[in-house]
Each structure stands twice: as C-alpha cells, then as structure tokens.
Amino acid sequence: MIDNGNGLSMHVLEAGFETPDRPCIVLLHGFPELAYSWRKIMGPLADAGFHVIAPDQRGYGRTTGAPASFDADLDDFAFPNLVRDVLGLVSALGYRSVASVIGHDFGSPVAAWCALIRPDVFASVVMMSAPFAGPPVFAFNTAQGDGRLARVDITASLMADAVAALASLDPPRKHYQWYYSGPQANDDMRHAPQGIAAFLRAYYHVKSADWTGNQPHPLASVTADQLALLPTYYVMHADATMPQTVAEHMPSAEAIAACPWLSDQELDVYAREYARTGFQGGLNWYRCGTDARHSAALRTWSGRTIDVPSCFIAGSSDWGVYQRPGDFEAMRVLACRDFRAAHLIEGAGHWVQQEQPRTVVSRILRFLRRDAPAI
Template sequence: MEGIEHKIISANGLNIHIAEKGQGTLVLLIHGFPELWYSWRHQILYLADHGYRAVAPDLRGYGDTTGAPVNDHTKFTIYHLVGDLIGLLNAITSEGEKVFVVGQDWGAFVAWHLCMFRLDRVKALVNFSVPFFPWSPMGDLIQMVRAVYGEDHYMVRFQEPGDIEAELARIDVKTVVKKFLTFREPGPYYFPKGKGFHYSPNDAPVTLPPEDDVEYFTSKFEKSGFTGGVNYYRVIPLNWELTAVWSGVKVTVPSKFIIGDLDMVYHMPGIKDYIHNGGFQYDVPLLEEVVVLEDAAHFINQEKPDEINKNIIEFLKKF
C-alpha cells in the first residue's frame, strides 16, 4: 500500500512483523481483536504524510508475527505484551527515545499499561474505545462480565481453551471476520453456545471494512487461526492476579481518548459515568480530552478514518 514497508524484527523471543512508513517522531500503532497491523492502514499513510514515522506491528499471536506459544495462554499476559513492544522499540529506535502511542481495543489496554509500566518511553498517548481500567479489589473483568451478562457473553465464552475455536471452525473465516468487524449494536455481544453469532444474519451487508479489506484479514486468520487473539481474553484473570502490585497507580502520560457513541464498551454499566464524571480523569490525571464520535461503533479507526486521523494529528502537534 503506497510505499508501506514490511519488516521482521527479532525481539523478546518473537519475530515481530511491522508495517512502517515515514520519517520523524515514531508513532506506535497498537491494534485490537480480531485485527492486524492492517487496521491502521489509513493512519499509517496519513501520519507519514504529516511528518511522522508510523509503525504498526502484528501483536503476539497475530498475523505474520511468529514465535509465540499460542497454545499456552499464560504466555500472553500484559507483561509479555508490553515486553514485546519495549523490545520492538529498543530494536528500531535510539536508546531512550520517546515515542507517541496510539491504541485501539486490546491495543488500548496494552497502551495504557505500556504508559504505566514504562513512562520513560512515551511522549503522549491517543487511545480509542477502551478507557483505562484500574485494578479492582472486586475481582477480574471476567467475573464482573459473567455476573452482569451471564455465560453467553463473548468474553465468558472465550475462557475455555478450544471451546470457541471449535465453534468458529464450523463457520468460515470470512464470515467470522465480517461478524466481528461489522458489529454495531451498542448492547452486549453474545455468542450463545452452539448458536453462532447472536446478532445479524449470515447475509448481513458488510459495512465495515470494505470487502477487499475483509479479504486481507481473512487470508491472515485462515493461516493463524483465532487462538492467539482469544488468549488475550483467557489471560484476564491471570492479569488481575499479577497486576495487584499496580493497584492505585495512575497513568501519568498526556492522553486523549476517543470512543464511538455506538461502541458496546461505552454502553457497559458504569462506563459513561466513569468516563465523564471524574473517575477517568482521576486515574489518568493528564487526560486532556475525551471525544465521543457520533454514529461510530467499536472499530472506529477503520470506520471513521478521516475524523480519527485529524484527531490524532491535532493532539500529537502539541508535543
């Protein structure tokens, strides 16, 4: 795509595939589930055209990044994921160089923790869709989701190794990709056992991303499967155990947060109140702006690339 370079970087025991373009301050773009570097195709080109070096890796367990023990979800903790990115930065930047970070979905979760763990490597942060979730003494997110939404919620369904993989295997990969990336319901995402996707019939129109882009995602997930990405959910309880030491620690990086008004995360119980009524600002004291985009769902950087690109650049130019 228009001069984007692809490289394999050896870091943290992995062969990390990156896509990059441009010169200048590095902007690290961190994708979510079920996505790839390709999710940032619009942002890579725009950032490069505006004087930045855009770098988008395939995360551990995804795409053309290899070396992760996919069948062991305990090797997918937040420490592994942040470690991968620090190893990558050490390999492609000068010693101690600070970078901009942009994250979406799971990429946002990783980005919040990258900023918390390694403040020394980040100039500023723009995150989409998933606000910072501080460590809670009430238990991990899976416990909370199960209590509110029950056993059919997708996060709960993802917990048993092999279970969701077997169910997805009965559906062709292209359909799975389309169902995830075109989901626009503001309510919870259910995946009833044995019934496939709860929402939208198989012939639902593809509104996001375009068909050619669905084909790219499909080609990669046909090779890799979905276990790598699902492991990020399976390790949530272990992450909760391991990150208790960070209880009460704030994210002290200049930050901007963007979410769509149709995003299912935005409509989870308590999230709007947390974002808008002081809790988020307390946990991220250098949070400078919260933007709620109208008529936008979860995969906002692909659905609204022009608005997202402008929002990113407006913030990065401050530093």
C-alpha cells in the first residue's frame, strides 16, 4: 500500500521492481476492473526492461481513502483529481518522469489527461478501447459575431440531446452511462439476482470477441436512432437493469470452460472484490462524466492538445471505439499532435489486454522502442 499524498492509500501491483533505475510504465484500469486486469501483460513488459506499476484506482479494490458512497464529493472523482492520484503515486515511488502512462476503458481518458496536463512527467501515452477527443472547448470569437470562427463543443450537446431522445424510441431505451450515474445501479449490480460472479461473467463475455454479436462500425451521426444501433449493454432497454441486460447473453458451461482469457479462478478475483466493496466507487466516475458542471470545469484546458507521442489500441470487436460518434477521428486529428498509430487487434473485444495479451505487449513495445523518445 502506498500513500499517494492525495488522500489515498493505493494498492499497487508491480513487476520489474527488482532492478533499480528502470524506466517506469503506469497501467490504469477501467470499469468494472482492477489492477489485476493487467496481470497478463505486466510480466512481459517487465521482461522488456521496465518497472511496471498498476494501481487499483480511486474507489476501486483495495485502495482506500476515497468515500465510495452515492453522496460522496464528486470533485474527488473528476479527471484533474484522478491525475493528481497518478502523479502522487509515481512521485511516491521516486519517479520524476515515466516512460508511458497506459489506460484502458475509463483508465484511457485518465491516461490522456495525465499526458495533456503534465507532459513533463508522462513522456508518452497509450489509450486503449476508449478514444480521447480532447478537452471541452469555449466558443471562439463570438463577441465579434463571427460565426465562421466559432468553435464550440457541439458533440457533448448533441450527445445529451440524443440520449434524452432515446426514451421516445419504440421500444424506449436508455444510455448505460446515465444508468450508471443513477442511485440504483450499484444495488442492481451488487445484488444481481444471478449473483455477482455470474453477472460479471456475462458482462465480460458480451463485451468480448467471444460474443459473435459484436460487429462494430462507425455510427453515421449523434442521434438517438444511431445510438440505438449499439448493443444493449451500451444502449439498454428503458426498464432493464444491467444484470438483466447481460443475463440474456450468459455463456454456456462449455463456453466458460473453453474461455482462454478468463478462467473461473480469475473471475473469482473480481467477484470477491466487488462483493466486498460494491461498484459505487467506479460509478462515481460516470456521474462526473454525465454532469455538465464537471464537463464545464474541464474547459480550463480548452484548446490544449496531447503533445507527447501517443497511440491507440483496441480490439477489432470492441464497440467502445465508436460509441461516441466522431471521437475516434477527433483523437487522431485534433486531440493528439504526435499521434503515431491506431491498432485494432483481431480476436479481441473490449478487454483487449486480457483477450490478446501477447499482441498488446507487442504493440506497446513497438511504440515505446520505435516511436516514443527515450527518457
């Protein structure tokens, strides 16, 4: 456990710590995951010469110090404070700079914000599964009435309108991020009728390449009709909980036994931790994302870009690449000034570093050795 100087005692997994003076890599997990989600790639990255650290992030697992209730102060879970968590951790471990910060799922935008806010510390960034479109921006030159030069953050506004319009579809739908932001989601999942282990098994399965229904493609526009093309684990039926949604796709006993990337023993690590802690710590992150007040606060960095070398990795069967129309393109063209590569890995869905760890390690090392500067 490491005191990160920002109110947390952080549970951290490490590899490659035996040899001093190695360059450091920080791995940031997403939801509903843990530092344990990086178990398949930490050893190979350490074998390649790095000190690899993977914390349970704020509100997750065995990291303590963050109230995980629904009435917690959401400022604690906003991106600037999550960056402070990571900065404090690497400082406590004796690093003034790290070779790369790598984030998956909700860890991806945290990694991106680390690189954007503190490029002097985070020398490169790898975003996985969730594209980063850049900070929300202020409208430009509106005082002069020059609409041609106005640059506004219309995607967020369109997304909010499209999400609201989902309720008017037949049958009515709802967006999972807004469901996760509600007061009932934690109890729904912590007390899933099928049990936490079975709930998580179905959840991990349906978002993986093992579920043949995952055939992702870019959406044409930010509208309710287009969002409704997303699988129900993203755009749910209005009257369904998440455990009910994924229960329809529970894999057979034979499929579970044959799953090469998530054994029952590995699944049990997640199930035991979430049975102990609940899900609210991670859900508070979503509440920041759907709260306009927190989005507005991020305009402090309006116009800022990620200037350190960057790349993107995802599974070719991952709908997360396209769930916010336009973000993938904005990441490559607008948000990152030194974007090196986008890798969509065959045979992987959303849990790419668990489903195809060897390929993920290969792509990370190729990026670090050939593209990112030595530090």
